[in-house]
Amino acid sequence: MSQGNHPHPSEVTPEKLFMNRRAFMTKASVAGIGGALTVGGVLAATRTGSDKPVMRTTDDDLTPWETVTGYNNFYEFGTGKDDPARYAKNFVTEPWSIKVDGEVEEARSWSFDELVDGFTVEERIYRHRCVEGWSMVVPWNGIPLKDLIERLGPTQDAKYVEFTTLYDTRKMPGQMSPVLPWPYVEALRIDEAMHPLTLMVTGVYDKKLPPQNGAPIRLIIPWKYGFKGGKSIVKIRFTKNKPRTTWSEAIPSEYGFYANVNPEVDHPRWSQATERRLGEFFRRDTLMFNGYDEVAPLYEGMDLRKNY
Amino acid sequence: MANTLPPVPRSKKKDWVVAAKIAVWLVSLAPIAILVDRIFLSGQYTGGDFVDDPVELIQHWTGTASLIFLLTTLAITPVRRLASFNKANRFRRLLGLFSFLYASLHVFSYFIFDQRMQLGPIAEDVIERNWILVGFLAWLLLIPLAVTSTTGWIRRMGGKRWNRLHKLIYPIGVLVVLHFLWQTKLLETEPLVYASTLLVLFGLRWWVRK
Numbered sequence: 001m002s003q004g005n006h007p008h009p010s011e012v013t014p015e016k017l018f019m020n021r022r023a024f025m026t027k028a029s030v031a032g033i034g035g036a037l038t039v040g041g042v043l044a045a046t047r048t049g050s051d052k053p054v055m056r057t058t059d060d061d062l063t064p065w066e067t068v069t070g071y072n073n074f075y076e077f078g079t080g081k082d083d084p085a086r087y088a089k090n091f092v093t094e095p096w097s098i099k100v101d102g103e104v105e106e107a108r109s110w111s112f113d114e115l116v117d118g119f120t121v122e123e124r125i126y127r128h129r130c131v132e133g134w135s136m137v138v139p140w141n142g143i144p145l146k147d148l149i150e151r152l153g154p155t156q157d158a159k160y161v162e163f164t165t166l167y168d169t170r171k172m173p174g175q176m177s178p179v180l181p182w183p184y185v186e187a188l189r190i191d192e193a194m195h196p197l198t199l200m201v202t203g204v205y206d207k208k209l210p211p212q213n214g215a216p217i218r219l220i221i222p223w224k225y226g227f228k229g230g231k232s233i234v235k236i237r238f239t240k241n242k243p244r245t246t247w248s249e250a251i252p253s254e255y256g257f258y259a260n261v262n263p264e265v266d267h268p269r270w271s272q273a274t275e276r277r278l279g280e281f282f283r284r285d286t287l288m289f290n291g292y293d294e295v296a297p298l299y300e301g302m303d304l305r306k307n308y
Numbered sequence: 309m310a311n312t313l314p315p316v317p318r319s320k321k322k323d324w325v326v327a328a329k330i331a332v333w334l335v336s337l338a339p340i341a342i343l344v345d346r347i348f349l350s351g352q353y354t355g356g357d358f359v360d361d362p363v364e365l366i367q368h369w370t371g372t373a374s375l376i377f378l379l380t381t382l383a384i385t386p387v388r389r390l391a392s393f394n395k396a397n398r399f400r401r402l403l404g405l406f407s408f409l410y411a412s413l414h415v416f417s418y419f420i421f422d423q424r425m426q427l428g429p430i431a432e433d434v435i436e437r438n439w440i441l442v443g444f445l446a447w448l449l450l451i452p453l454a455v456t457s458t459t460g461w462i463r464r465m466g467g468k469r470w471n472r473l474h475k476l477i478y479p480i481g482v483l484v485v486l487h488f489l490w491q492t493k494l495l496e497t498e499p500l501v502y503a504s505t506l507l508v509l510f511g512l513r514w515w516v517r518k
Contacts, residue, residue, distance in 0.1 A: 067358070070360060
């Protein structure tokens with residue numbers, strides 16, 4: 001997959017489309033954005049004219065491009081929601097390499113192109129729930145993490161997999177502020193990482209992933225709170241023991257290792273029972289595992305109140 | 309001739325008050341007009357970025373507006389004394405009412421949009437979360453002040469009692485600032501600016517009184 005051929009987002013998305021929230025929503029639901037959406041049931045895999053596999057897990061309206069790429073939590077570029085879009089503008093993602101080490105057959109560095117070469121990029125329309133209580137519906141483009149992991153060849157001892165975000169204060173000005181212990185590290189249990197829903201994302205809305213969303217490669221685990229999905233990943237490490245993760249280190253009482261979306265387990269400062277879909281006025285009920293019940297067997301017998 | 313007061317300066321004086329009152333009303337209602345424009349007319353008249361989360365914008369604007377009006381009412385007495393600008397006093401009750409208006413919009417946007425008017429979850433939230441509790445208390449305490457803000461009520465209560473009741477504005481100011489400080493994830497500058505403004509105003513009043 002070459003990254004250079006994509007047009008700049010502003011060339012593709014006519015600004016008029018976003019002039020009016022309601023008009024946009026209507027257009028989106030009638031025509032399907034970009035003609036890429038096919039109406040399908042939950043978890044229906046369909047094929048479009050471009051021969052790209054599409055998995056649509058919700059019939060809810062898509063969150064508009066402007067919000068998906070303009071309302072971001074990416075503290076590496078600042079703590080405000082519009083800071084990433086503003087300060088990541090000139091973030092260079094070519095060349096990009098990802099170091100792979102730990103419990104793996106061959107520890108080495110992969111270039112981005114080498115890593116994703118030969119895989120079909122799929123479209124996955126997922127709900128995305130932030131621990132802060134807002135949510136989106138996003139048409140991600142990416143490769144199942146499972147396929148990537150098989151390419152990387154972890155050993156039998158790999159029980160966890162850790163993802164590290166780039167640490168470079170010249171490129172990521174937010175890192176000059178000690179709001180979090182940098183670099184940002186997130187991790188999954190290996191069975192969570194191998195779940196077919198877990199997606200290594202390289203694009204959104206059929207366009208190259210913008211820097212503010214974690215270019216060139218970031219993780220999406222749709223049944224977990226958004227912060228579990230590391231962005232601008234430069235290192236993947238397989239481990240025997242549970243890795244330390246950034247938010248659970250920073251505020252252990254508020255953020256745990258699992259961070260599964262769970263309406264019954266409140267954040268100490270707010271309820272997680274409801275969420276606000278960005279652009280809507282009224283909150284809606286939050287679904288267990290963000291509605292992805294098929295992951296429940298991963299946590300069988302676990303106390304989810306303790307393992308928050 | 310000497311007994312009759314010249315009528316021209318008098319009406320001029322009144323004109324000034326009317327004009328100032330209109331200006332205060334316009335400025336005070338501007339935040340609502342800007343909100344409506346940004347959320348429903350895509351910022352056609354007032355500009356600004358695409359609004360991703362209209363409710364967050366409403367809550368932030370109404371909360372901030374209420375706090376700014378509250379601080380303005382507190383600033384009037386010291387300004388009046390220091391600048392010998394007695395006319396400022398005419399606007400104190402009006403500005404206080406605007407503080408209450410924005411506080412009510414703020415609270416009701418939370419009741420309606422966040423809690424869908426369900427009393428159970430509202431009560432739970434208020435009891436469990438300190439920052440919501442102090443904000444809610446501040447709004448409750450503002451209610452008697454708003455109700456008694458008319459000239460009729462001042463007459464009925466008598467100036468002394470009325471003044472005593474309206475001293476509630478000091479604890480209310482503290483509660484509102486705490487509400488803002490405790491709401492943020494990390495210590496942010498915006499609530500600190502308002503907290504220090506409140507402290508300066510308290511200091512000024514104490515100093516002016518001496």
